[in-house]
Amino acid sequence: MSDDNQPTGLVALPPELVASVLDFVDPPSLVDFACTCNFLAQCSRDILKQHQLAHQYRVCTDILPTTLPALLRKVRVDPICAWHVRDLESCYGRKHWAHWKEFKFQYEESSNRRGRPPPPDYAFTKDERVELLDLLRKHFHFTEQDVDGAREDLEKGNDAPLKLLVFAFCPRVRSLKFSRHLDSSSRDAFEPQGIALPRRPPRSSLDYIQRAINLHLQQSEQAWPVGFSSLSDIGVGVGTGTMEIDDPELSFSPHVFADLMHLPNLQSIYFYGLRHDIDEMIADDQDGTVAPYNIDERSSSLQHILLDNVNGLSWKYRNAMIAGCRELKSLTITDSEMDDIDAIVQSAAHYHGDSMETLMFYETRLLHGYRCNMFRPESINGFNNLRTVYIDASDVMLDAMYNHEGDAHDGLNHEWIGDREFFIEFFMNSAFPESMEVLVLGSMGRGRMPDGDVEFFDQAIETMIQTMREPEADSDEDSADGKSEGSQDSESSTKTFDRRFPNLKAIYLGALDELGTDGEGGVRVPAPRKKRWFSRAIAAGRKAGVDVHTRTTRGQPIHDIQFPTTPNFADLKSAPDPPQEPWVFDFYNGCWKPRSCGNCGDCEECFRQYDRRVWKEVKDEYLRIDFGVRRSASVTSNDVREQVMLGIEAIRASGDDSEEA
Structure with a gap:
């Protein structure tokens, strides 16, 4: 019979055998295993040290030419290293051996690019290239023609096949980003002199990934490569912030986006430069020769789409893109040129x-709808859970006109409404979904909004916000605010409304509150305004806890609102650190930029918007509010009183008799 104190189970095994068992333990469980007891912790030291060293491969980038070959050699034999690779970033597609040098986020003169240098020491040997080509056959089902092309690319110094092979060995890759570098799938802009082009243009890493996806779809019974299965976030055309490097004319065929939608667990995608050739677009819409792009309805796991610099997509393609998503949650379009944008919104609602939770548009100058600026509120009636809503203010007015009983006028003017009761009722009951939390009222920038329209929106937003709070007696300070701000218009709504937007948090009116231009072609800049716009809405929002952002809003908002953002060099983990100066998010352009004056009321830009008297009133108002908050905090804060009492007791305990202390 064994002694009761004799170790049993794992701790009874020799350390060498326990270390062998650890090879079969998945990495997340290793920490629990090592924390069990001192003996198992000692047995786990070596493998945990391997994980510590492998963590340096978490982000794989091609900034240094040595990184990718070293990583590929490593992950083929070391599953721990492969397990740690999470993010792949392609900043510089190397097409020839002359490109195999460190990539810098600045333009370099090409004086040292003449002639063909010898292949670097880290180039793959002939035997290694044969093995790599076999891996392309095994993991990605490459045909012999594909393999011949890959062999030619490898011999010329094209690193695209190497980037594809990473997906064959790394089971936890979650993010893939391509910079907006001068690196197209055709002839390189910096082709070294003295080097003959291959028989065909060298293919980019995105070309190889697209080809691998198409080949997999033809082998439907085969499992996806492990890296493709884990990939959830893709960014194509991420700006580096350097004009000499970023290619503003970078463009991709819509087929690339369509093929990426087939990845089994893709959640979000940012895509720059998606556009149809005009002949292809016409053929697609009229003859259907290009559709259906191999996208089955509700077949893609894609949930978040952000399209940047899109131009001329056919209606069939746009519908196939939206319909192909199984459960789309956000759709964002920025700085693009598209007609019939209302058809996209209607397709998303259908x-x-x-x-759908977020419908957002930035830089909308070149977005147009059918018989409207972009889309009318009726287009978003089909959304039941929409939280962040963008809509052009003129389209709200237009839809109100269409819904006005007995209206026969063709143009927009205040005579067709007669009074503002109908507009407020339409604004409250028909314009927006009840689930709305954030409203962004945009402007196409075609001129200054008429003062009458401003008053309509001001009172409508005031009514929307007032329905969120229970009736109560206003404080003296609130009453004073209401008198000074609300007295601008003696006309008010007599109709009462139910609490229709219980979750409303923020309203953004800055695009409407910009001064804009007047006159033909927007030549003449109007004089600074002498009356503060949207003062009713601001006052109502302050009382109800709703952030109302305008050109005169100051201070920290109550709610932290997260908008879809265009990725930039700060989102590239391998890029240089962003500038130290504070950056803020521009809610209307969808990008981060250096902090502006913050509506200071003292600079030239502020005085261009409003005259000095208005800014003085704004400053006085915020000083009064700030004083009231500090006064309230000093009276009601139990924590502060407690700290003061503790301080007094400490002084007494120390024997200090000072009355002043």
């Missing part, structure tokens, strides 16, 4: 009315 297929994803229950799942």
